Amino acid sequence: MTARRRPRRQPADAGYPPDESVGGRLVDARAHLLDRQVHDVDGVPVTAVDDLELVEGRAGAAPTVAALLSGSILNTRLLGGHQPEPRWGRIPWSSVAKVGVVIELSVRGEDLDVTWTERWLREHLIGRIPGGQHDPE
Amino acid sequence: MTLSELLGTPVHDAAGHRVGRVADVRLVLADRAGGEAHVHGLLVSRRAHTPFLGFERSGATSPWPVAQVLRRLHRGAFVVRWADVEVRADRVVLRAQAPRWSADLPTGTRREGGD
Numbered sequence: 001m002t003a004r005r006r007p008r009r010q011p012a013d014a015g016y017p018p019d020e021s022v023g024g025r026l027v028d029a030r031a032h033l034l035d036r037q038v039h040d041v042d043g044v045p046v047t048a049v050d051d052l053e054l055v056e057g058r059a060g061a062a063p064t065v066a067a068l069l070s071g072s073i074l075n076t077r078l079l080g081g082h083q084p085e086p087r088w089g090r091i092p093w094s095s096v097a098k099v100g101v102v103i104e105l106s107v108r109g110e111d112l113d114v115t116w117t118e119r120w121l122r123e124h125l126i127g128r129i130p131g132g133q134h135d136p137e
Numbered sequence: 138m139t140l141s142e143l144l145g146t147p148v149h150d151a152a153g154h155r156v157g158r159v160a161d162v163r164l165v166l167a168d169r170a171g172g173e174a175h176v177h178g179l180l181v182s183r184r185a186h187t188p189f190l191g192f193e194r195s196g197a198t199s200p201w202p203v204a205q206v207l208r209r210l211h212r213g214a215f216v217v218r219w220a221d222v223e224v225r226a227d228r229v230v231l232r233a234q235a236p237r238w239s240a241d242l243p244t245g246t247r248r249e250g251g252d
Binding site for chain 2: 016017018019022024025026027028029030031033034051052053054055056057061062063064065069082093096099
């Protein structure tokens with residue numbers, strides 16, 4: 001009787017060759033961008049990255065990142081589906097200065113659409129509370 | 138198109154066999170601030186919903202038990218360049234004879250993202 005040999009398990013990368021064709025910096029979107037905190041040019045936390053907007057490249061080229069997207073994604077992450085486009089807050093990729101442990105912007109967070117709820121609450125609610133017009137002492 | 142629409146999408150080869158799901162999207166960042174970032178390719182794994190935690194791609198080996206478990210979960214993962222795929226409504230199809238590349242990030246780009 002011949003013993004049945006189990007198929008040999010593949011190594012982690014199955015022996016695929018490394019892709020050295022790209023000279024720029026490579027990052028993986030999910031690992032290095034999603035859920036990263038976004039800081040503005042003054043180092044103030046603005047939001048976190050919930051998704052990326054990709055647009056088709058010119059003349060059949062690969063898609064490019066158009067914007068960082070931020071929004072209320074708890075429901076879609078728990079229940080599935082996708083966030084409706086009008087509900088996303090967009091930060092144009094051209095405003096990104098550096099991608100690292102946090103994503104640093106080259107603009108002030110106050111000037112971004114993604115912070116409008118914070119500004120609205122400050123002006124219409126917090127600012128009307130006695131003592132709400134100045135920094136805490 | 139958003140990133141989340143690509144993640145988890147089934148990937149089939151040219152013969153119609155399912156080879157995995159889109160686990161991540163590999164980007165090339167411009168060196169200058171405000172420069173363009175474009176898609177280089179798709180990272181395909183049989184377990185798209187299990188995070189890599191950086192182990193699969195950086196070659197990190199510690200803590201050893203975690204590294205072993207994650208490398209086993211994602212064994213056979215590979216990268217395919219964007220030019221070699223066709224994105225359809227419900228699946229991604231690889232071009233015939235599309236080269237498959239190691240999921241490891243090339244030397245010099247590792248750990249810069251804060252893995």
